[in-house]
Structure formats: structure tokens, C-alpha cells
Amino acid sequence: MRNIKLVLEYDGTNYHGWQIQPNLPTIQGTVEDALTRLTNSPVQIIGAGRTDSGVHAEGQVANFHTDVQMPIAAFQKGLNAMLPRDIVVCEAVEVPADFHARFSATSRRYRYTILNRAYPTALSRHRSYFYPAAIDVSQMDALCQRLVGRRDFASFQKTGSDRLDAVCEVYEARCWKTNEHVYVEIEADAFLRGMVRAIVGTVLKYQQCDDAAAQLRRIVEAKDRGTAGPAVPAHGLSLIHVTYPSS
């Protein structure tokens, strides 16, 4: 069987996240539907990251297996013709049989976008979190960098998650500002549910405090979601890249 890798861009606004759910529009369900129609046989896809409801992607990766002997370019063109306009296939390539979008991935990179000005935005309202209060970007950046490394991120895991092992390795975490936008980008080997939004909410809560670094250390060490700050909204978040050994 052929193994095909897709790189996907999507606007998560109108979806209940990546993972398929009965009777609800999801990214996985919508792509599987289109693939099933395109190939005339049921297709299941595997995604690299299970983005939550309202979260976007510029570089989600998925793979699926098929016997259909269609040229690879026809998968991309056919899917883009069939998919609703808020999901786009940026790339389709044939990969070795053992490629698995989720388990082969060595890291994921998420970006969180904050609009930091006095009034909201009409044009990017689905893509940025409006936060009019003061932000100390260098403090935010310093706090983010303290999270780099391998540690237990249980304090930033959505309550009710079933994952027992909360250890992740954060490779990079930084914050910067461009005009009226503040960005937080985090790359890690894996992410817990709600992790990026809890981290951003926490550094945003403490960035104006003198003892922010100590507070962050206390929160990480507590391994208790109740100690961290509130999660920022989903619509500011985007999965921007997934890395594989060969990419």
C-alpha cells in the first residue's frame, strides 16, 4: 500500500478540533470524507497533533494509506477541489511505509498571537487574542526561556487529561513583538493537552510581577494545573510546523 503524507493549513474557527467526533465538524473528519470521496474507498488519516476546537494550523501533518494509483499531484489538486475553503492541502508526498505522522514526528512548533493595542481587530479577529493591557515582552521572553528543557509539565496540562506521563522536552520557547502583535512560539518533542495556552496564560499573568521567575518555578514544581494561570483562548493558537527525522 502507498503511504501518503499531507501538509495541511486550516482555519479552525468552524471546527471542533482535529480529532473525529460523531455528528460534529472536525478537521480529521472533513479530510477523511474528502479522501474517501476522492479515492472511492474508506480512508483513515493520522494527524501529528490533535489541535483543539478553534485552533488553527499552518503546517499540520497527516498521513494515510491507499491502494489507489493516482498521481501524487492529483491527491493535492483533488483534495483542494473537494475540501471546504478553510482547509487546504499545501503538500502531498509519498513516504516510506513506516512513516507515521504522529509517532515519527520529532517535534511540533506552535505559535500564539496576541494583539496588544487599545482596540480590537476586525480583520484578524479569528487569529489573534486581543489583550489591551501592558506587556513586558522581554520579561515574557525571559519566562518562556526558563521553560526550555526536559521536565514535568503537569501544571500546564488540561485537567481531565488521561495522559499519565507529563514529561516533555521544550527545545525552544520565545516571545517577541512586531508592531502591535506579540508572539509566543514554543517547540517541543510533544505537547500535553492545553499546554501552549496554559503556558501563554501563565507568562501573561506574571510578566508584570517582580517575582515572576520565582512564581513560574513554584508553578512548574507544583505539578498541579490549579497553580498556573488561566488558559488564553484557542483562536490565537496555530500549529505551524512538525519536524521529522528526514525533514
Added chain:
Amino acid sequence: MRNIKLVLEYDGTNYHGWQIQPNLPTIQGTVEDALTRLTNSPVQIIGAGRTDSGVHAEGQVANFHTDVQMPIAAFQKGLNAMLPRDIVVCEAVEVPADFHARFSATSRRYRYTILNRAYPTALSRHRSYFYPAAIDVSQMDALCQRLVGRRDFASFQKTGSDRLDAVCEVYEARCWKTNEHVYVEIEADAFLRGMVRAIVGTVLKYQQCDDAAAQLRRIVEAKDRGTAGPAVPAHGLSLIHVTYPSS
């Protein structure tokens, strides 16, 4: 009476343009509704540019008169609380009695955004025109610059327009590329209906031709909309700035 100037950002996707029309959602109608509720008296607003259906704005300007003695900051806050999220008041300032958003304006600047890559976009689908074919940006830019100056733009006026005098002065017209986006920006004292979209459609049509400059001259001289290229779609267009003598 007080005269108040508003700077507006809006996502034109769900509106039938700026100008008020019975039983159809328009930007003017929606802002007037909100102002009427806010001030508890009927308010009419004057806009600097009548953007078409689906066209956006980052810097539309409007003004209105009122007797209401509300602090100026309360107009901005109150309107942003009442308006739907796809219309935002960026600024509200009190201006002299003779300020008129349309007649006092000395120039308007529009930007057209083209997505020039092999596959469409999910995230910016309402804000850029997907054009996968080759674009010679320096040729586009050279053609745009030939339009600078005071001349009759009848060839770029929407047929059926009632304006008799088609003379406008283009102060600047340029084209540039950033990653996968090609932008065309035009500033003029005034614009005819459909003018930016007809100009962009025309330079896009001829940019790969050896005799593009001669074709453009022929089109301008014909003063006939039938000679120009097809208009590009509304959703790539945004009114980005309106200039006044004092601003």
C-alpha cells in the same frame, strides 16, 4: 453640534459594501445603527470612500454630528462594545465643524493582496486573491508607475457608473512581493467605482506580455471599460488610509 471623526477597520466579507441599502447588511448601516443606539438619537455618518461589497478597510474614515455630551473616548468604547466583531473603531476624535470625511479628504490609499503560490490559503482566504500563475513583479510595478499622474481613467470605471468626469490624479502606484504575497498599492485624490480592481486585473493580464506598456497606453487612451482587463475579486482589496490636510 459636535463633529466626530472615526477611523474604522472592517472585514467586508459579510457586508454589501459601505453604502446603506434597505434590508441588506452594510457597513454604514451597521455603524449608524450602533451610533443611534449609543446616542439614543438618529445619526447619519459620512464615509470617505464607498467600498464595494466584500471590500475591507484598515483605515476607512467617517464623520457624524451629534449633540450628545459623552466623552470622546466613550464613543470609541461604546461603539466597539455594540458593533459586531467584524467592524472596529480604531480612533474617535473631535474635529472642526467643517470637517467632511468625503469632501475634506485629499487622497485615499488602497492595497490589493494577491496570493501567488501553487495552492490556496485557508487562513487568509477572505483577504487575498489566489493567483497561482507566474507574476513578473517588476513588470507589474513598471506598469503601475505608468498610471501615476492626472488623467482620464474611464477605461477602469465600472460600467453603469453615473460619474461623468473620470479624471483622477494617481499620486503613487506600485507593486511589490513579500514571500508568497504580491501587493499593489494605489494612492489617488479620488477613485472611480471599481477602479483599483480593474487596474489590478489589467496589469495582471498584461504583465507577461512584451508589449505590455503599449497595451496599457492603448487601454488608457480608449477611455472604454471594454478595452481593459477583467476586475480582480473584491476580497483582495482594502482601503488602508485616507489623508486630510491636517493629517
